[in-house]
Amino acid sequence: MTMAVHDISINGRKVQAQPGTTILEAARENGIAIPTLCSHEALAPYGACRLCIVEVTQNSSCRITTSCTTEIQQGMVIRTDTARLRSIRTTLVQLLLEQAPGAPVVRDLARDMGIPAGTTDPSGPASCIMCGLCVRTCAEIVGAHALSFARKGAKREVAVPFFRDSRECIGCGACAFVCPTGFIKMHDVLDCGQPERIMETWKTRLALQACVADGLPFAPRAMLEHFVSRYPTPEGFLESCAQCRRQNKKT
Ligand code: SF4
Ligand code: FES
Structure with missing residues (x-):
C-alpha cells in the first residue's frame, strides 16, 4: 500500500x-x-x-x-x-570558530553565512568538533565499532577503548576520511622491518600486509581480515594489492 x-x-x-x-x-x-x-x-x-x-x-x-x-x-x-534561526546559528558557528579555528570547513561555513571570523587564528588547531561522523562511520559502514565518545562534559572526546593500542581499530582510515576538520591523523611507515600504519590520533599501530606479487605493503592486515570476514571479496584479496590483482586478471 x-x-x-x-x-x-x-x-x-x-x-x-x-x-x-x-x-x-x-x-x-x-x-x-x-x-x-x-x-x-x-x-x-x-x-x-x-x-x-x-x-x-x-x-x-x-x-x-x-x-x-x-x-x-x-x-x-x-x-x-528566520532572524531567530540566524542568531542561533551565528552563536553556534562562533563557538565552532573558537573550538577549531584552523578547520577550513568551519571557516567556510562562517564565510558562507556572513559571520565574521573575528580574531580567531586560521593557523590555529583543527580540533574535534564532536560531530560524531567518525564514530558513526566506524560503526555503521565499516562495522568495526572501534570509536566511541568517552568522558563527560568539557573532557568529552572521541577515543578507542582504553585510549590506546586498540584491537578494534582495523586501520582502514575511514574515520580520517570522513572527519570534517582534519583532526584525525594517520600515516604509513614503510622504511622499516615491519611496515606499519600508525593511527596517530588513536595511538594505535597496525602491521601492513605486503603484496605477494610486487612485495610492497598495501593495507593493514587487520583491515583485510575484517573485510574478508564480513563481505564478499575478490580472490587473492588478503595477499595481493588491487593493482596486481587487476594485472593478474588481464594476463
Ligand atoms: S569526525 Fe572528526 S570532528 Fe567529528 S567527532 Fe570525529 S574526530 Fe571529531
Ligand atoms: S544536527 Fe542536523 S546536520 Fe547536524
Missing part, C-alpha cells in the same frame, strides 16, 4: 514530500540549502551540530527542531532562515 504524499510549505513555497522524508531531505529536494556539519547521506541522522535547525509551525504552535532528525508531517509550515 502506497502512503499519500505530505503537503508542506517551506519558506512560503507549497511542496510535497514522501512520508519518511526528513525536513532536511525535503528542503534539499526543493533546492533549499540548510547548513549542516554532522549529517552524511550514508549515515543515520544524529543531530549533533544543530546547525540545521528550522522553525516548524504545526497545529498553531511553533518550535525549533533539527531538520536532519525530524520527519515531515502533513501540513507542516517550515521556515529555514
Whole structure:
C-alpha cells in the first residue's frame, strides 16, 4: 500500500514530500540549502551540530527542531532562515570558530553565512568538533565499532577503548576520511622491518600486509581480515594489492 504524499510549505513555497522524508531531505529536494556539519547521506541522522535547525509551525504552535532528525508531517509550515534561526546559528558557528579555528570547513561555513571570523587564528588547531561522523562511520559502514565518545562534559572526546593500542581499530582510515576538520591523523611507515600504519590520533599501530606479487605493503592486515570476514571479496584479496590483482586478471 502506497502512503499519500505530505503537503508542506517551506519558506512560503507549497511542496510535497514522501512520508519518511526528513525536513532536511525535503528542503534539499526543493533546492533549499540548510547548513549542516554532522549529517552524511550514508549515515543515520544524529543531530549533533544543530546547525540545521528550522522553525516548524504545526497545529498553531511553533518550535525549533533539527531538520536532519525530524520527519515531515502533513501540513507542516517550515521556515529555514528566520532572524531567530540566524542568531542561533551565528552563536553556534562562533563557538565552532573558537573550538577549531584552523578547520577550513568551519571557516567556510562562517564565510558562507556572513559571520565574521573575528580574531580567531586560521593557523590555529583543527580540533574535534564532536560531530560524531567518525564514530558513526566506524560503526555503521565499516562495522568495526572501534570509536566511541568517552568522558563527560568539557573532557568529552572521541577515543578507542582504553585510549590506546586498540584491537578494534582495523586501520582502514575511514574515520580520517570522513572527519570534517582534519583532526584525525594517520600515516604509513614503510622504511622499516615491519611496515606499519600508525593511527596517530588513536595511538594505535597496525602491521601492513605486503603484496605477494610486487612485495610492497598495501593495507593493514587487520583491515583485510575484517573485510574478508564480513563481505564478499575478490580472490587473492588478503595477499595481493588491487593493482596486481587487476594485472593478474588481464594476463
Ligand atoms: S574526530 Fe572528526 S569526525 Fe570525529 S567527532 Fe571529531 S570532528 Fe567529528
Ligand atoms: S546536520 Fe542536523 S544536527 Fe547536524
